[in-house]
Amino acid sequence: MIIGITGSIGAGKGVVTDFLKEKGLNHYSVRDFLVEEIKKWGMPVNRDSMVTIANELRKNNSPSYIVEQLYEKAKKENKDCVIESIRTLGEIEALRKKEAFFLISIDADPEIRYKRTIKRGGEKDSISFEKFIQDEKRELSSNDPNKQNLSACITASDFKLTNNENLEELRKKLDELYEKIKIRNLRPGWDEYFMEISHAVARRATCDRGKSGCVITKDKRILVTGYVGSPTGIPHCDEVGHQMKTVIHEDGTQTHHCTRTTHAEQNAICQAAKLGVPIDGATVYCKMTPCSTCAKLIINSGIKRVVAEKKYHAGQESEELFKKAGIKLDILNQETENYPNQ
Numbered sequence: 001m002i003i004g005i006t007g008s009i010g011a012g013k014g015v016v017t018d019f020l021k022e023k024g025l026n027h028y029s030v031r032d033f034l035v036e037e038i039k040k041w042g043m044p045v046n047r048d049s050m051v052t053i054a055n056e057l058r059k060n061n062s063p064s065y066i067v068e069q070l071y072e073k074a075k076k077e078n079k080d081c082v083i084e085s086i087r088t089l090g091e092i093e094a095l096r097k098k099e100a101f102f103l104i105s106i107d108a109d110p111e112i113r114y115k116r117t118i119k120r121g122g123e124k125d126s127i128s129f130e131k132f133i134q135d136e137k138r139e140l141s142s143n144d145p146n147k148q149n150l151s152a153c154i155t156a157s158d159f160k161l162t163n164n165e166n167l168e169e170l171r172k173k174l175d176e177l178y179e180k181i182k183i184r185n186l187r188p189g190w191d192e193y194f195m196e197i198s199h200a201v202a203r204r205a206t207c208d209r210g211k212s213g214c215v216i217t218k219d220k221r222i223l224v225t226g227y228v229g230s231p232t233g234i235p236h237c238d239e240v241g242h243q244m245k246t247v248i249h250e251d252g253t254q255t256h257h258c259t260r261t262t263h264a265e266q267n268a269i270c271q272a273a274k275l276g277v278p279i280d281g282a283t284v285y286c287k288m289t290p291c292s293t294c295a296k297l298i299i300n301s302g303i304k305r306v307v308a309e310k311k312y313h314a315g316q317e318s319e320e321l322f323k324k325a326g327i328k329l330d331i332l333n334q335e336t337e338n339y340p341n342q
Contacts, residue, residue, distance in 0.1 A: 001025075001080040001185050002071070004095055006087065006153040007106035009136050010113030010120075012163040012170060013084055016106055019174045020082040028070040030054075030085035047127075047135050051148065054087070058146035063090025071098065078333070087139065087148040092156050099189035102181050105157035108164050110136070190220055191307055191332065194285045198309075201225045202287065206236035207261045212287035214264035216272065216279055216303070223277050226268030228261050237261060265294040269301050279303060289315030289331065299325045311336045 003020060005013045021027050034050045037057065043049040057065050067083055071094075074081040086092060086103065095101045108116075114132045127135070139148035154160065159177055163170050188196070194215050201213030206229035214226045230236050245259045262270075265286055272279045280302030284290075289312035290298060298306060299321065305328045312318070313336050322329045 001100040001102070001181075002074070002095060002098055003080075003082045003181065004067075004086045004092070004101065004103045005082060005084045005106070006092075006103060006150065006157060007161075008108070008113060008150060008154070009132065009139070010117040011106040011108045012116070012161075013106055015163075015167065015170060016104060016161070016174060017082055017084045019171065020178075023178060024080070026074060026077055026079050026081040028074055028081055028083045030066055030070070030083070030087070033066055033070060051139065055147050058088065058090070063088050063145040064094030067091040068094055071095070086153060087150060088145065089149055089152050089156065090145050092153060099191050100185050102159065102184070103153075103157040104159045104161065104177070105154040106161040106163050107154060108162065112164055191285075191330070194222070194283075195307065195309055195332065197222070198225075198285045198287070201227050202264070205229055205264070206238050208238060210261070210264075210287070212264045214268040214287075215285040216268050216282050217285070218279070218282040223279055223282060224268050224271040224275065226264045226266070226271055228264045229267070231262055263291065263294050265290050266297060269297050272301070283307060288312040289329070290318050291315070292317045292321065294318070295321045298322075299327060304328065305330070307332065309333055 003025065005016055007013050017027060017029075031050070034053055035045055037053050038045050038049045041049075041053065043053070054066065062068070067086060070083050074083070083095070086095075092103060095103075110133065111129075114129050117127075117132065136150075139150050141151045142149050159180070161170070161173055161177070194217055198213040198215045201215060202211050203213070205211045205213065205227040210228045212228050216223045216225070265284060268284070269279070271277070282303050283305040284298060284303050285307045287308070288310045289308045290306065291312070291314070295318035304326075306322060307330045309331075310333050311331055319329060321327075
């Protein structure tokens with residue numbers, strides 16, 4: 001689960017974040033990320049520098065660049081997390097594509113927020129009320145996707161909080177809100193949903209070395225499925241045993257393959273071709289990083305995203321192929337899947 005925090009200056013984003021940290025969520029801060037970048041550039045740590053550096057990073061990379069960097073850190077930890085200080089629609093759109101993302105916005109009256117920033121006394125908060133309002137207007141809206149658009153972010157949030165009262169009242173609101181989020185998070189996301197279906201498909205597999213299944217989807221609809229097994233009319237491994245071949249790679253490592261079977265991804269792509277189902281721009285869900293042969297078929301079939309449950313111990317070549325071909329590879333669990341040697 002990823003909870004994003006957005007809101008106006010001084011509204012209480014830090015309080016919301018601290019509350020979620022108490023609940024056990026890992027914390028990733030856009031502000032902290034930018035402070036590190038500002039120091040690299042040798043600039044003063046203040047709001048002007050933050051806006052300048054943030055806009056420059058987004059312009060040179062993508063509107064979602066900063067939160068994508070934080071998401072990659074979070075993914076390695078594989079824990080529920082909170083990402084603080086989301087400020088552009090591009091960042092929200094990128095996180096909406098991840099599993100179980102919820103956006104909380106927080107706001108308060110300008111005078112109250114100004115007093116809080118002065119009391120906070122940070123190195124970028126010793127400013128006049130006029131400067132405070134000026135900064136806010138600069139970040140409130142923009143037609144440039146690389147620049148801050150707090151107004152649009154607040155509008156796009158799933159849950160909206162008003163923080164004009166005391167800390168005790170805010171924590172009451174947060175307790176109620178967190179319970180709602182936990183209930184909504186019980187519903188599986190699309191990646192989890194389709195991966196679970198691939199598990200059911202895998203039960204049809206006829207080679208007990210892999211028992212893998214594959215699901216190809218587009219626009220949240222299943223197009224075709226496939227599972228590992230022998231070609232039509234050929235005896236199955238579960239009936240006559242495996243037909244093994246050992247491959248020695250350039251780095252000296254060995255992999256062992258059953259040459260009788262067709263992989264789940266290959267069977268799914270064959271089904272699409274046989275039935276005339278277009279899979280251009282589709283997503284494939286599979287047990288682990290596809291082998292290099294499957295990777296080439298995936299690329300040539302026009303599939304644009306691969307979701308693997310685990311990494312394949314010999315999947316480095318496929319990862320390189322996907323990268324060069326512009327195929328997005330998402331691995332849900334960073335564990336490595338190893339096939340048995342027999």
